[in-house]
Amino acid sequence: MVYLFQFAILLLFWLLGEGLSLLLDSVILIPGPILGMLLLFFALSLGIVKEKQIQETSDFLLNNIAFFFIPASIGVMSIFTSQLIVLIIIGIIATIITMMTTMFVTQFLTKGER
Template sequence: MKIINQLGIIMGFWIAGDFLSRLIASIIQIPSAIMGMVLFAIALTIGIIKEHQVKEISDLLLNNISFFFVPASVGILAISGMTANTMFKVIAITIVSTLLTMFVTMWVTHALIKRKKKRI
C-alpha cells in the first residue's frame, strides 16, 4: 500500500504538471512531464514533500530505468528503418562516446582530488 501511495504522489505531480502545462500553453510550450518534474523538484526543495515519502517507489523506478527505455529504443529503430550499416555506425559512436565520457570524467575527478590534496 505504501508504494501505491508514493506512486500516487508522483502521479499527482505529473497531473499537476499537465494542468499547468495546458494553462500556460498559449504563452510557452513545456511538456507536462517536464513541468511535473519541476513542480516535484520544487516541492522537495522547499520541504512540501520529504524524501522518505517517495523513497521506495523512487528506488524501484531508478533501479529499473533501463526497462523504460527499451520500448522507445525499439520504436525508434522500427520507425527509422535503420540498415545494418547504419546500426553499426550508431553502436560504434555510442561506444566511443561512452568511453570518451568515462575518460574525461576520470581525468577531471583525478585533477580535482589532486587539487584538493594540495590545499590540505
C-alpha cells in the same frame, strides 16, 4: 500499501505538470512531465514533500529505468530499419570524409617537422 501512496504522490505531480502544461500551452511549450518534475523538485526543496515520502518507489523506478527505454528504442529502430540503406551509405561516406580529413591534416602538420 506504502508503494501505492508514494506512487500516487508521483502521479499527482505528473498530473499537475500536465495541467500546468495545458494552461501554459499558448504562452510556452513545455512538456507536462518536465513541469511535473520541476514542481516535485520545488516541493522537495521547500519541504512540502519529504524525501522519505517517495523514496522507496523512486528507488524502484530508478533501479528499473532501463525498462522504460524499451518502447522508445523499438520506435527508433522501426524508423531506422525503413531507411537502413540510406543510413549505411551516409555512415560510409562520413567515415571516408573523416579519414581523409584526418590524413590531410596529419600530413600538413607533420610536413613542418621534417
